Amino acid sequence: MFYSVMFPSAAKERPLETTEPESFKDLYLDQLINWVSFNKKVYGLPDFYRSPIDDPEIIEYRQAIARDLESVEVQQIFNHFSETLFNVEMTMSGIRGQLAYDDKFGIDYLMRGRVIDCAEWYCHEINTLAVQLANRSFQSEGLRAFAEYIKTYVASPEFQEVSAHSTRLRQKLLEVDFCLLVRYKSVSVVEYDGQKDYAKLLTESFSRFNQGENSTYKRVLPERASSDKVENAILGMVARIYKETFDDLAVFCKKYSDFFDRAIIRFSREVQFYISWHETIKELKDAGLPFCYPKVTHSLDRVYGYDVFNMVIARDEASKIVLNDYELNVPERIIVITGPNQGGKTTFARAFAQTHYIGSLGLPVPGREAELFLFDKILTHFGREEDIETQNGQLRDDLLRLRNLLDQATPRSLIIVNEVFASTTLSDAIVLGEHMMDKLVKLGAPVICVTFIDEMAQHGAETVSMVGVVNQEDPGARTYKIVRRPPDGRAYAESIAGKYKLTYAQLSGRLKK
């Protein structure tokens, strides 16, 4: 029996987080969530994105659904379905309360119109979806169950009846055709009798001057509330011309005020979690960036990510993004990154955290292949801008925050430390860095540490040293490549023509493109 696409069963369901921990800002996860949910505000997606999971069974349930939804066609089907149903439900929930009073104070033709609108949309969407799903097979348990659910629902007599009735009624309403004679203080309804249309007359005369440009000049009028009273009075007059149609409308509204299926409505919100993700990563994938479904584990024996990247940076500069690898084999669990400024060190640290976080949501992560650690929380310590005035205060603040971090940390926490002790002397920083490393080693949690202190990179067997690479040919340009090797760095000059790709060979190649 189908329950939800977020959780395999009611027993496995857990409450959603509604707030963001401090670490989100440091890791750009706040920007990521904002980006992903930006075009889909109505669905309240941030709550799903703020709720990481550490149960491999739920993650695998979601990964399977995400895989099925990779097909653009399947995405389109569900996206359209979800958008429409979600809207219809919002509209209809507003009407239901009022509908009880219909007829009490004169007929509200407008509300009746909304009921048939909603019913028609709802039936149409569900019928369409049933047809679209009929010959489709899904790999995931979640979507298979949903498809089965829809199939049964569509065949049910209750649904069949409302669907047929709404189709019949709409056809009759579309045939309604009349004229309004509008004067200064009165409006009359007049039967339509083949009167000629000015717009056509003008267009026929002047279209010969058209130079092939056909933009329309629709002036959008400022919204002016029409009077429901006048509208209803007009409809009352029109109802005299089309009596049978309007009687049928009344019957329809009485019968079908509440027939939406709750599980389907819930699905229409939740499926947007997957669609929003796929839509977001599409432009990155199109730019050639890899995404993969990670293996997830509670052990630190082997954790790795190949060709990973920071998604928020990739959003702005997909073509320039550099892919990096990380790999931790027991007993390794601390990565220390050193290298030139602006060389992509912090970006790498964020990429590490992002892949882990996204993996815990059950979604495909940036990278070609990955096995990720299931954390209980993510803790960050990002150094603040240097400020001579408050140097001592800042060092104290740094250490306080570090203590606070270590108090909260468990061996299952993911820890990101960025440019800590940047505001103190080198010798101080070395000593403090040693202390910090001792504590982190003892804690046993996975850590990424970005620093200018080379000594920290050689702390012991738990430590892996990674370095931001300098472009040998153009020392001014940054490569943003972070590789596993002892701390170092060197620069070389290079011929200027080469830099501008204007040597004979390079230019010939460019001209042949």
Place this chain on the structure above:
Amino acid sequence: MKVNLMYRDKHFDVNSDQYYDSDAIAFDVELKKIVDVMSRGDKEIAKACTAAMFTPLQTVEDIKYRQDNVNDALKHADLVRKLYDIVLQVQDKPENSMHWLSSSSNIANIFSHGVNLLKVYIETIAAMLKYAEDNKKTFTSDGFSGFVKMFLSEIDGKFVDEAKSHLKDLRDQDDMLIRAKLGPFNRCTGYVLVKKEKRGLFSRSKIVDTLTIKDDDIAGGSDLAARQEIALNETVTVLAQVAKHLYSFFTALRYELAFYIGAINLAEKLKEYGAPICIPEMLPITKWDRSWRGLYDVSLVITKSAAVTGNELDTKDKYLYIITGANQGGKSTFLRSFGQAQLMAQSGLFVGAEQYKAPIRNSMYTHFKREEDAFIRSGKLEEEMARMSTIADHITPGSLMIFNESFAATNEREGSEIHRQIVQALIENGVEVFAVSHQYTFAAAFLEDKKTQFLRAGRLEDGARTFKITPGVPLETAYGEDIYQELFVNRK
């Protein structure tokens, strides 16, 4: 109704900015002075002429079509100007901007504005109809005679009368008859203003009922006004559409005529200065022959208000032209005259020469030394390299590349090598290159190349400059030996 004065069967787009960095090219060959003479202060003429020169025609046939029209226009200058004036009457009317559409005034105002504008257009159409009838047989070119013929086949007196009658009806809108349907929420929708046929319509039988709004029902009153507005708005949409059609036709006509007015203006000026012009003979893009006689810098003639010395050339099968020689010897003037001629010729214009024959090129690129001294030496070279690299992103085989003292912001050995590699790569890939250079090492690298034409700025025996550019290999001025001699052999 297509104007087709610029192309046999294509719209002339003055806004197409397909050309890479046309501003820099116009600056390098001093096109602005020429365009100023063409436009005589009419910005739209300047726009049309610039667009035409930066949309180089690609076939001999297209060029021939336009050259014939240019000839016809020069022959009937007054009549072409008269047509342009008729068009200007409507184009210059204040109503004739589409601003009225977006204005915030009320819809009834906008509606009557639209109707008035149409009236003005119809008057202009009537004037053009008379012009066309008067000039049925004046023009001989396909462009101008075709235009007159097209106009007469589309427009007649009956059209003008009918259009006037529709407009008269539209002005009377105290009560409106609006056709409607039912839409979402059961609201009336799909409003269409329909013609009030007096017969039978207002008889009781067809009116179902009438709702009269009480004086104190403010919401009801404004509801009715809103309905009228919606119906008017629908009609305004159509009026706008119609006005836009007319506007686009007259705009197209204005810009296409503007090009020929520009040609007339320039030809008259050059004639006044005694400078010759000729319709060039254009060869297909596959050809590599060039010949000209009396080719001069048009912008220089305009500056001096007098004719200047021209240059001669007659070459076959060359892809590289290297111009060396004395400073102030007319090298830059020569490059400009040549660049101008190529742009003018491929727009279908005459050129500033007694005779001019050249192949068609995809497009033309210029890389001129920039005079700014703000750059330190290395920075300047970087700027030049960056500029060249951008050109390389755009240039295609079949293009023309003009260098003026490029890559000289470093020592000669380095600069020459950079220059040589770039030029070599260009010519091997089907780009024709003209290069003015002081770099002997660069020029000498092509001495054995049969498809390179060397030109030199002349200087007489006494050192006086001739301002003539004539065939001639580069000369290596050797001061080193002299100095060695002076300092070591003949030491004083």
